[in-house]
Amino acid sequence: MSQRFIVTKEHRRFTEFADAVRRGHTIGLCFGPAGVGKTLSARRYAHWEKAYDLLTYWGPRDDSDAKIYATLARSRTVLYTPSVLTTPRALKDELDQAITRTNICIEQHLEPVGQDTTPTWARRRGRNHVQLIIVDESERLRPASLELLRDLYDRDNIALILIGMPGLEKQFSHYPQFYSRVGFAHQYRPLGTDELLFVLQRHWRSLGKTLDPEDFTDAQAIASITRITRGNFRLLERLFPQIERVMKINELDTITNDVIEAAQSTLVIGTTN
Incomplete structure (x- = not known):
């Protein structure tokens, strides 16, 4: 996509x-x-x-x-x-x-x-x-x-x-x-914290969701994605189609830490440094 x-x-x-x-x-x-x-x-x-x-x-x-x-x-x-x-x-x-x-x-x-x-x-x-x-x-x-x-x-x-x-x-x-x-x-550096949050907000919107960093579930999801991608734009772009797929298969409405870990398990994550 x-x-x-x-x-x-x-x-x-x-x-x-x-x-x-x-x-x-x-x-x-x-x-x-x-x-x-x-x-x-x-x-x-x-x-x-x-x-x-x-x-x-x-x-x-x-x-x-x-x-x-x-x-x-x-x-x-x-x-x-x-x-x-x-x-x-x-x-x-x-x-x-x-x-x-x-x-x-x-x-x-x-x-x-x-x-x-x-x-x-x-x-x-x-x-x-x-x-x-x-x-x-x-x-x-x-x-x-x-x-x-x-x-x-x-x-x-x-x-x-x-x-x-x-x-x-x-x-x-x-x-x-x-x-x-x-x-x-x-x-050319990886995404910083503020930029990563900005990009995540765009991805949440593309799935019809609203990202709220003050919400505990969303905060967990942000922390998980930050740990997985370390600001690497390509990994981020590869991860989200898998997140969407996991949510559709399991008929889920919320992006949780479990959803992100399941999406990560389908990817080959190389080093980002």
Whole structure:
């Protein structure tokens, strides 16, 4: 089930970080534990949920695509995730394709069909509108791929954000030519107490319930979820569908500590630190 995006303090901090990297035409490193929301924030910032299918499958155009063109013109951002076995050549080809297609879409917004006589093949070479590339899962990058990204940054003046696990900043410090260009480092943290309560209130409402921290049963439930997830956004999103399932199966109307423990037992809970 697709969950509605929840704007947390960490997402706002990521947005401020990405804006600063983009404005400064520099390189930024974003790191944090698995599941805290780094990828979700990156996809939200790049509006990738709206643009991914269009840029990936590149089929016939539709009138509704104009909204995506406008979105890309606002974000000026490309999100790229290398596979485990991505070679430097594949990275170059895939990034070039994503940038080219994004530029074409932005051109369509700025100068709709019939107003721009520039051939499609010439648009990327003549005008680059992409200002920021976000690379997720960047621990997968080989040294040659980092060198390729550094060259892209130097040559085309496109800002870069590399996202990964804690220790990313230490990993890249072994490549001084790349690391010397890093302007910002951002740590993405798990949800704090207040934010976790805010997110839980949203989930309670989605189930038609009202969360009252002063109520003993609700307070127990909050404490149990806090202990299980330790503020990890992904675990929280995985836990609630199971909570809903347990309640339906047992025809229960209240989210209790027992319900949460039963829901937890169906999940494989890894470390969140």
